[in-house]
Amino acid sequence: MDIILDNLPGLLIAIPLLGAFLTPVLSRAGDNVRNVWVMVITTLSSLCGLLVASRVLEAGTIVYAFGVDTISNVIPLDSGGIPIRIIFTIDPINAFMLIIAAVVGFCITLYSISSMEKLSGKDGFFTLLFLLVASVYGMIATGDLFNFFVFLEISSLAGAALVAYRIDKGVATEAGFKYAALSTLGGMLFLVGVGLLYAQYNSLNMAVIADRMQLTGLDIMAFVLFFTALAMKCGAVPMHFWTPDSYTMAPSSVTAFLVVSSQASLYALFRVCFTLYGGQINPLTVGWVIIILGVLSMFIGVTMAIPQKDVKRLMAYHAVSQTGYMLLGVGVGLAALSSTCFSQGVGMMALKGGLFHIMNHALYKGLLFLTAGVIMYRCGTRNLNQLGGLGHNMKWTMIFFMIGALAIAGIPPFNGFASKLLIYESTFLFNPLIAVIAMVVSILTLASFVKVFHSMFMGPKLPEYQDVEEAPKPMLIAMGILAVLVILFGIFPQQVVDTLVTPAAFALVDYHGYISAVLGGA
Amino acid sequence: MIDNLPFLVVAVTILLGLYTILLKKDLIKIIMGISIVESGVNLFLIVLGYRWDSIAPIFTGAPSLAMVMPTVQALTLTSIVIGVATLALMLSMVMIIFRYYKTTDVSKVTKLQG
């Protein structure tokens, strides 16, 4: 038992990879065997993620090295204090992201078991899905820059193949190709940055580099390459163009997880700004760059969303807009923490708001994409101009959609409000104009979801959707889990902030803690 | 300056790749541009590890000299395989796009817009 608990960070990657490698073999035995196998693997991997997270929150940062029994062997005496093996470093913010990936990963796998049953090529689908899950876990957990690049590439490739999965007369392939090409270029430029850091510090470990960072000209070049590659992967305006395309054409369950995968890039962006270049790069400049990207994302995302007629494309633009909130919160945190004009409280609150919003966004946006998937599954169309009157037959879907829509618009008592409140209050103290923009964006979000709600669920029963049925049970259960979490996080926000978000925010700021956790002693 | 010729080659290669990506109109050519950038990055990694007057990091019967840095070579191996994999996926996607759109002109593969 102990050996399993000690090696949990390794199992985090191993279980989904095992699932991926064996799914095509086991699907020879029939659909039922494969479904059971998929459920077993996803349950185990989600449990594993949650266990790792809970151990981190209890006992502090886990440092796990591959290939040695004891951690002390990783940094031999004559290697100049550099870890020679690949290290997983899981501190509270990684734990926070792991919880998101575990919860959403479980829900979408459950959902896709029944949403995929009509389609061909299911074994390939689940294989790629598990690879995507494994790569997201890896991106979150790893403490090694090159290893991060490898997982980034797995997530781009698996994501692109899943986006293109439906083909849809070539349109889905177009979206997948755009995603693959952009993220490959992003990954390549990221690798240039890794090389630049390696050239100076002869290490690939984030903690070592953070410890030795001197901010030479090459480091600044590397910072820019990291920054834009990761900002592009998380879909910040004006690099967001791939987001609506690929979110629209992917199967809905995949879209819900692509949101998490872009948030893993977002996490890495914060890791680069706070830990890797912690205390070295000018926080005011970088903070304002992040704030400007965030404000642009919020505003352009939401205004582009309103006139859309494809429901998933509309939601995808909202994903861009909500990413803006996270960038805004963390950017304000970065800028305010360094500035002497503001108390530490403003910065920490903004940081907490931004991080809490990541979790809330993954939950309600996942829920919304899953409801859009139900509409697609039952009605065969996503065009808002053709839909109508579905509320008569799809009561549960309507309720779930309502919960998600109210949460994304920041209506209390749902979870979107709790995190937006933190962002509003701190941003207002930082710069009132930005807070006003954030509130206007929130109102526009509500307006566009009123439009969607009206045109999908309201109105008389249309003749073509006379006999539309409610979604199948597994899909309802998956949506139900997310909906319950949305409500719980909205009613008990303080508990969530205390147990998950505050440790994460402090871990993000405290880069000395991260370095000493890996290198031992300060 | 002239000592840094390999790095200049890397910079020029990456720039050529970026030029191809930005200014060529054909999807295949864009993929070629990405591939050129990849080659530039791989070359960059290899060049990083070079030390004057040293041999490949293999223990043979040769008189023992200084060896070049091995880590970057291992990274390059990984990076090459990743490059091949992405290339294969992107080319097959272009095949499917061509099958349905009957074109590989990047300005015509724009069904998703607005």
Next chain:
Amino acid sequence: MRSLAVWFTLVILGIGLLFTAVTIPFGSPAMSDMDDYFIAHGQEQTGANNIVTSIVFDFRGFDTIGEASVLFTAVFGVSVLFRVRKKEEDYEYE
């Protein structure tokens, strides 16, 4: 307009890359502690005469798993793309 942006981008990135190229010392790396460790101990610890092999398959073996997964992903991506599909699967996007 577009070509202006393209040339602006290329010039700025070109300056950045050329600056990088002339700044990195070629042939005499600033630090080489980790690599010296590999050269000094790689043979005895892993039994490989080729140090690159010992790094690929031992010290950084986890990257190699990732690399294999990338290859696997690409293979499955291609096989999913070229699968035989049912006619009614296509969704008409307008």
Next chain:
Amino acid sequence: MIESFTLTTGFGAWNALFWVIAFVIAFIIGWLIWLRGEKVYDTSKGSTAPFLSGIAEPDKKEVHIRAGNLYWGYNDALSGYYKFVKPFHTGNLSDYFLAYLLVTAIVLIVVVVLK
């Protein structure tokens, strides 16, 4: 008890409980009104059909207001803004690359200048 529902932001506090109570009260009022309604009525004689001043009920398809007709005023008022923003979303892959690399260049300038 009440504290467990409160989110303290450091500068203020917000309590979810009151919203839940408000929702519950609103639901109860609505339910009471619903209870007072007519329990039995004859559905066979067209008492559920809409009465539009004696004109026949239009087709279901025409009753429902489609999404394209919603927010007409909003779109019209902001048409200048949309004329500016929409052309950027060309769907052309080269433009996607250009946006990414252009932002890289601009951030490079900004970070180097304001180091």
